[in-house]
Amino acid sequence: MIQLKTVLTLVATAALAACTTLGPNYHVPAANAPAAYRAAAPVAGAELQRDWWLMFGDAQLNALQAQALQASPTLAAAAARIERARAVFGATKADVLPRLDLGANAGGLRTSAKATTTPVLNGHLVTFEGETFGLQASLGWELDLWGRVKRQGEAAQAQLDASTLDAAAARVALTADVANAYWQWRALADETAALQRLRASRANAFQVAQTRFDAGSSTMQDLERVRAELASADADVADLPRRQALLVHQIAALTGQGAADLKLQAAPLTAPPQIRAGLPSELLQRRPDLAQSLAQLHAATAQVGVAEAAFYPSIRLTGSFGYSSEDLGSLLSAPARLYNIGPSISLPILEGGRNKANLAGAKAQVDESLAAFRGRMLQALREVDDALAELQGRAAVVDAQNRTLAASGQALSVARSRYDKGAVSYLDVTEAERTPLATERALAQLRGAQWAATAQLVKALGGGWGAAREAHGG
Numbered sequence: 001m002i003q004l005k006t007v008l009t010l011v012a013t014a015a016l017a018a019c020t021t022l023g024p025n026y027h028v029p030a031a032n033a034p035a036a037y038r039a040a041a042p043v044a045g046a047e048l049q050r051d052w053w054l055m056f057g058d059a060q061l062n063a064l065q066a067q068a069l070q071a072s073p074t075l076a077a078a079a080a081r082i083e084r085a086r087a088v089f090g091a092t093k094a095d096v097l098p099r100l101d102l103g104a105n106a107g108g109l110r111t112s113a114k115a116t117t118t119p120v121l122n123g124h125l126v127t128f129e130g131e132t133f134g135l136q137a138s139l140g141w142e143l144d145l146w147g148r149v150k151r152q153g154e155a156a157q158a159q160l161d162a163s164t165l166d167a168a169a170a171r172v173a174l175t176a177d178v179a180n181a182y183w184q185w186r187a188l189a190d191e192t193a194a195l196q197r198l199r200a201s202r203a204n205a206f207q208v209a210q211t212r213f214d215a216g217s218s219t220m221q222d223l224e225r226v227r228a229e230l231a232s233a234d235a236d237v238a239d240l241p242r243r244q245a246l247l248v249h250q251i252a253a254l255t256g257q258g259a260a261d262l263k264l265q266a267a268p269l270t271a272p273p274q275i276r277a278g279l280p281s282e283l284l285q286r287r288p289d290l291a292q293s294l295a296q297l298h299a300a301t302a303q304v305g306v307a308e309a310a311f312y313p314s315i316r317l318t319g320s321f322g323y324s325s326e327d328l329g330s331l332l333s334a335p336a337r338l339y340n341i342g343p344s345i346s347l348p349i350l351e352g353g354r355n356k357a358n359l360a361g362a363k364a365q366v367d368e369s370l371a372a373f374r375g376r377m378l379q380a381l382r383e384v385d386d387a388l389a390e391l392q393g394r395a396a397v398v399d400a401q402n403r404t405l406a407a408s409g410q411a412l413s414v415a416r417s418r419y420d421k422g423a424v425s426y427l428d429v430t431e432a433e434r435t436p437l438a439t440e441r442a443l444a445q446l447r448g449a450q451w452a453a454t455a456q457l458v459k460a461l462g463g464g465w466g467a468a469r470e471a472h473g474g
Contacts, residue, residue, distance in 0.1 A: 020145060020146055020147060021146070021147030021150055021151070021305065022146045022147050022148070022151070022305045022308040022309050022312075023147070023151055023301070023302065023304045023305020023306070023307075023308050023309075024301055024304060024305070025301075026154075026158075026297070026298045026301040026302065028294060029294075029297070029370060029373065029374075031281065031283075031284055031377055032374070032377070033279075033280035033281045033283065033284075033377070033381065034280050034381070035279075035280070036279065036280065037277065037280060037381075037384055037385050037388055038385050038388075038389075039385055039388035039389045039392055040388075040392070041276075041277035041278070041384075041388055042274045042275070042276060042277060043276065044274065044276065045273065045274030045275050045276040046273055046274065046275050046276065047276050048275065048276075048458060048461060048462070048463060048464035049464045050463075050464045050465070051065075051464070052175070052458055052463055052464040053065050053175060053179055055273070056273075060182075060264065060265060061178075061179060061182055064178055064182055064251065064255055065175055065178055065179070067255040067256065067257065068174055068175065068178045068254050068255040068256065069171070069174070069175070070256070071255060071256025071257065072174055072254070072255075072256055073256070074170050074174060075167065075170055075171060075174065078163075078166055078167035078170045078171075079167060081163045081166065081167070082160070082163045082164055082167055084163070085156075085159050085160040085162070085163035085164075086160055086163075088156050088159065088160075089153070089156040089157055089159070089160045091156075092149075092152050092153045092155075092156040093153055093156075095142070095149045095152065095153070096144070096149055096150075096153065097141075098139055098140065098141035098317075099139070099140045099141065100137065100138070100139050101137065101138045101139075101140075102136075102137045103134075103135075103136050103137075103138070104134065104135050104136075105132075105133070105134045106131070106132070106133050106134070106328075107131070107132060108129075108130070108131055108132075109128065109129065109130055109131070109132050110127065110128065110129040110130075111127045111128045111129070112127070113125045113127045130326045131326055131327075131328075132324065132325070132326055133324070133325055133326070133327075133328045133331050134322060134323065134324045134325075134331075135322050135323045135324075135331060135332075136320055136321070136322025136323070136324075136338075137320065137321050137322055138318070138319070138320040139317075139318065139319045139320070140316060140317070140318050140319075141316065141317045141318075142314060142315070142316045142317075143314075143315045143316070143317065145312065145313075145314070145315060146308070146309040146312045147305055147309065148305070148306055148309035148310075148314075150305075151302045151303070151304075151305035151306045151309070152302070152306055154298075154299075154302040154305075155298075155299045155300075155302035155303050155306065156299075158295045158296070158298035158299035158302060159295070159296075159299045161291075161292075161295040161298075162292050162295035162296050162299065165288045165289070165291050165292035165295060166288075166289075166292050168288035168292075168465050169287075169288040169289040169292060169465075171463070171465075172287075172288060172458075172459060172462060172463030172464075172465055173459060174254065175463060176455050176456075176458050176459035176463060177254055177455075177459075178251065178254045178255065179455045179458070180451075180452055180455035180456070181247055181250045181251045181254060182251060182264075183269065183448065183451035183452065183454075183455065184247055184448055184451070184452060185244070185247040185248065185251065185264065185266075186266055186267065186268075186269050186448075186451075187269055187444055187445065187447055187448025187449075187451060188240070188243055188244055188247060188448065189266035190266075190268055190269055190444035190447065190448075191441055191444035191445055191448070192240050192244075193444075194437065194440040194441040194443075194444050195233070195236055195237055195240070195441055196237065197437055197440070198233055198437040198438060198440075198441060199230070199233040199234065199236075199237050201430055201433045201434070201437055202226070202229050202230040202232075202233045202430075203230055204426075204430055205226050205229070205230070205427060205430035205431070205433075206226045206227055206229075206230045208425070208426050208427045208430060209222055209223045209226040209227075209427060210223060212425070212427065218427075229434075245259075248262055248264070251264075269444075269447045269448070269451060270447075271398075271447070271450065272391075272450050272451050272454040275454065275457055275458065275461070277384060277388060277457070277461060278461070280381055280384070282466070283377070283380050283381070283384070283461075283462070284377075285466045286461055286462035286465065286466035287380055287460075287461070287462035287465065287466075288462060288465045289376060289380075290373070290376060290377060290380060293369070293372055293373040293376045293377075294373060296369050296372070296373075297366070297369040297370055297372075297373055299369075300362070300365040300366045300368075300369040301366055303362045303365065304359070304362045304363055304366060306362070307355070307358045307359040307361075307362040308359060310348065310355040310358065310359075311348065311355055311359075313345050313346060313347040313348075314345070314346045315343055315344070315345050315346075316343065316344050316345075316346075317341075317342075317343050318340075318341070318342065318343075318344060319339070319340065319341035319342070320338075320339060320340050320341070321337075321338070321339040322337075322338060322339070323336040323337055323338065324336055324338055380460065383456070383459070383460035384457065384460040384461065386456065386460075387453050387454075387456040387457035387460050388457065390449070390450075390452075390453035390456065391450065391453045391454070391457065394446055394449050394450045394453060395450070397446055398443065398446050398447070398450070401439055401442055401443050401446060402443070404435070404439050405436055405439045405440065405443065408432075408435035408436040408439060409436050411432050411435070412429070412432040412433055412436055414432075415428055415429045415431075415432035416429055416432075
């Protein structure tokens with residue numbers, strides 16, 4: 001039987017294993033975020049939710065997002081990375097527990113009569129021959145004296161968290177890119193309508209100029225100037241199919257379908273709604289890529305403990321219990337019983353500086369991960385500031401262009417009134433159409449830029465990931 005002293009020694013050793021954990025404990029580093037964004041962020045407005053695009057009430061956009069989330073190879077790859085990290089974490093958790101193996105064997109046995117180890121009894125060589133049967137269970141358990149296994153599990157859990165957050169960041173980026181491409185397509189449809197009206201006006205102006213030139217009431221210079229303006233409008237109209245095709249191709253690729261299968265219905269864009277930007281300090285809770293960077297830092301910190309534990313001895317408890325007999329019928333009898341139990345210890349003495357190098361590498365990885373987090377934080381702040389600056393700047397230009405449109409519209413009304421009274425020619429009317437039609441096209445482009453900045457702001461704020469995490473309690 002196993003002696004009580006041996007059992008007590010093993011219990012005391014196991015208790016000691018739970019008391020020491022080498023390596024630094026992970027602490028969330030300071031974000032060093034400013035008190036406010038450089039651009040005045042709106043304090044009121046819509047709060048982003050996980051499916052943030054639903055706030056716009058656009059059924060066509062909703063369908064595109066659903067298709068993208070279902071068919072995106074990027075999200076599929078991210079999901080596979082999560083499963084891989086979960087498998088690694090599961091394997092690491094298994095190291096904490098004892099390992100139990102069960103085996104059985106059966107076979108014939110005969111010793112050699114010619115071997116140097118053959119025993120001799122009364123001058124005769126003794127050989128053994130017969131059958132042997134065995135049944136044995138073996139148990140192994142590494143005592144985590146220095147917290148190596150614990151730190152490995154901590155690192156694996158952090159890597160699993162990082163993979164999950166990577167998938168969340170990919171989802172935010174994908175949905176923002178889908179919305180941006182869709183809104184740019186709609187803005188181009190608005191620009192196309194304005195450009196076609198401008199081209200029709202230039203064609204009318206050219207007809208009038210040609211008539212006047214043929215009648216000798218205008219110069220060749222006037223005719224060629226109007227011809228050049230018509231040619232410029234023709235060139236812009238001719239470029240529209242290329243621009244539209246590129247956006248359709250982008251939407252199709254993002255939604256995982258062929259461009260030929262994509263059918264979209266255009267509708268005029270209005271001003272985008274305001275989105276609450278919050279405070280810079282909230283970005284850590286709002287952006288999954290920042291949380292992913294922290295998870296990677298956590299994993300790197302845990303690996304320092306793993307590297308430090310390599311300098312210390314490792315103790316493993318091993319034991320086996322079973323039966324061995326030459327007769328299968330008596331295999332499970334008491335005389336056939338056998339067991340073996342005891343600890344084994346391994347102490348690194350001469351390893352050529354490998355452990356020291358591994359520890360230095362682990363610490364350098366922590367420094368790299370910390371620098372990467374700080375760099376990502378600065379990039380996140382810049383992305384929000386850029387989006388807010390774009391929205392504010394474009395809004396100011398839109399306001400100025402609306403005033404231009406109103407004034408040029410009044411001028412066009414005056415020109416038409418004078419033409420009706422015979423005071424001016426129709427060429428003067430077409431000239432008066434130049435500014436409002438060009439302004440309509442510029443406004444369509446500006447509206448597209450505003451919606452692009454809205455998509456950029458959604459992406460920079462984390463696409464509602466923080467709100468979704470709070471809704472699910474973590």
